Amino acid sequence: MRNYTALFFLIMFMIGTDTFLISPxxxxxxxxxxxxxxxAGWMLGAYTLGSAIFALIAGPLSDGWNRRTVLLCGLLGFSISTILCGFADSFWTMCLFRFLAGVSAAFTAPQVxxxxxxxxxxxKISKTMGIAFSGLAAAQALGVxxxxxxxxxxxxxxFWTVGIASLLLNIFVFFMLPDMKPAVSERTSILRRYVPLIQSSKARSGFLAYLMLHLGSGTAFAFAGKWMADSFELPIGQIGTVMMVLGLGTLLGSVxxxxxxxxxxxxxxxxxxxLLIIMLYAVMPQLTNLLIVTVGYLIIYTTLGVLFPTVMEALTALNASIRGTISxxxxxxxxxxxxxxxxxxxIIYVQLGGYSSIGIFAAVCLAISLGTFLLGGVLGRTQRKKVALPE
Known part of the structure; x- marks a missing residue:
């Protein structure tokens, strides 16, 4: 069982490292x-766009397939496309290879x-979930x-390092993980697997709140490295050191x-x-002391490290029969x-006054997310209560 836990941690560590790699x-x-x-942000967006689009297909399909096979194929594609990023000779080829890496990640991460x-x-499920999520946090703390x-x-x-390491990891997946075929073979359309979620008001509000949470935090993170280079004149190595603090915060929060x-x-x-993060996102861009900024980011990402697995647990508890689709x-x-x-x-960074406007935008997004979470009721009153969705 420990071997499985370590394997899931390493897979998420590689996915996380590649996801966050472009920012610094x-x-x-x-x-x-x-x-x-x-x-320039398109090099970030290309990866997440590929993952976002194809995850909608990968989840429902994987609920009817052997999860081991899906994971192997996804991780292989992820390895190759990440290696190709290191050979990109133009902006558009980089965007293409990042898009393909995102597509491959869409078939890999949800299977974990x-x-x-x-x-x-x-x-052991809850503990293993936490350890797997800490792989993403460790990616920020160490990988990035x-x-x-x-x-x-x-x-x-x-890119070459992450790609080759992922290729080697695929060998361990092949020999260590057992087949995970669906208990009952059924032919169900992709759209039909989403019907229980579409019909549930809690699911709709939960995913909307989750969207706004990541929109705010993702926008703030995307140009954090650019802001540090412009405002504090940090070279890329020192930007990486600050990013380590962000990752350590996420790791601490998940623990x-x-x-x-x-x-x-x-x-x-x-x-x-x-509420704490909303205040910090609004205030942080106004600060001029790098040490204070770093401490502020440590607090933000420690808090996010607490929030992300908490919210993810609430979402995956909505319906156990379509867990792959929900993930x-x-x-x-x-x-x-x-x-x-x-x-x-x-656009905001160039047109609306730099990182200060990004901070305000992030704070507004999180305020909307918080309101939606509270009004929608997806968080519930207890952690163990399962939401009954329509069949």
Whole structure:
């Protein structure tokens, strides 16, 4: 069982490293490909767009297929497309390879969340979910900064490193994971698998709130590296160091998440955490001391580390029979929000006064998210209560 846990952690670590890799590299790639600031965010958005679109298909399909096969194929495609990013010779080829990496990730990451209940005993599911999520947090804490330091040699090195490591990881997946075929073979259309979610008001409000949460945080993150380079004149290696602090915050938050929820309750934890983040996003861009900014980001990402698994648990509890569909829809929602956020961030940064406007935009998005979570009732009153969705 420990081998499975380690494997899921490493898969999410690779996916997370690749997802966040572009942000600290953005100033370097912008110069390398000679593109303007307002469209540079497309290199971020291409990845998340591919993941967002194809996750909508991957989830329902995987509920009727062998999850091991889907995971293997997705991880193989992810490895190859990430390696190709290191060979990109123009802005548009980079966008193409990032899009393909996102498509592959759409068939990979959701299978982790859906596979955990299939291979782990019930008593270990919650803990394994937390460890897998910490792989994403560790990617910010270690993977992204290491990628930034590798980029000091050449910007292509991080892509080759992540791609080759993922290729080797695929070998372990092949030999370690068992087949995970559906208990009952059924021919169900993709759209029909979404019907229970569409018909549930709690599901609709929950995913809308999840969208706004990631739109706000994703927009703020997309140009954080650019802001640090412009305002504090940091080289790429030092930007990576600051990103490490962000990742450590997320990792810390994911570790203490269950403890915080036990003490405060789900609703109070989300309410307190999001109010704190809203205030910090609005204030942070006005600060001129790098140390204070770094501490502020540590607080923000520690809080997000608590919130993300809490909200994800509430969403995946909506309907156990379509867990793959829910996981993929959550992944699509997250990446769709990050895609839109990356594009919006570039426009806001250039047209509306730099990072200060991005901070205000992020705060407004999170305020909308918080209101939707509270009014929609998806968080419930307890953590164990399952929402009954229409058949």
């Amino acid at each position: 590299l953005l100033p370097t790639l912008q110069i390398e490909f000679g593109v303007s600031t307002d469209i 969340w859906a596979s955990i209940p299939a291979v782990m005993p019930p008593a 900064p290491i990628g930034s330091w590798l980029a000091a040699a050449h910007w292509s090195v991080p 203490i998440s269950s403890y915080v929820i036990q003490k405060l309750g789900r609703v109070n934890a989300v309410l307190t955490g999001m 993929s829809l959550a992944n699509s929602t997250m990446n769709g929000a990050n895609t839109l956020g990356a594009w919006i961030a570039g």
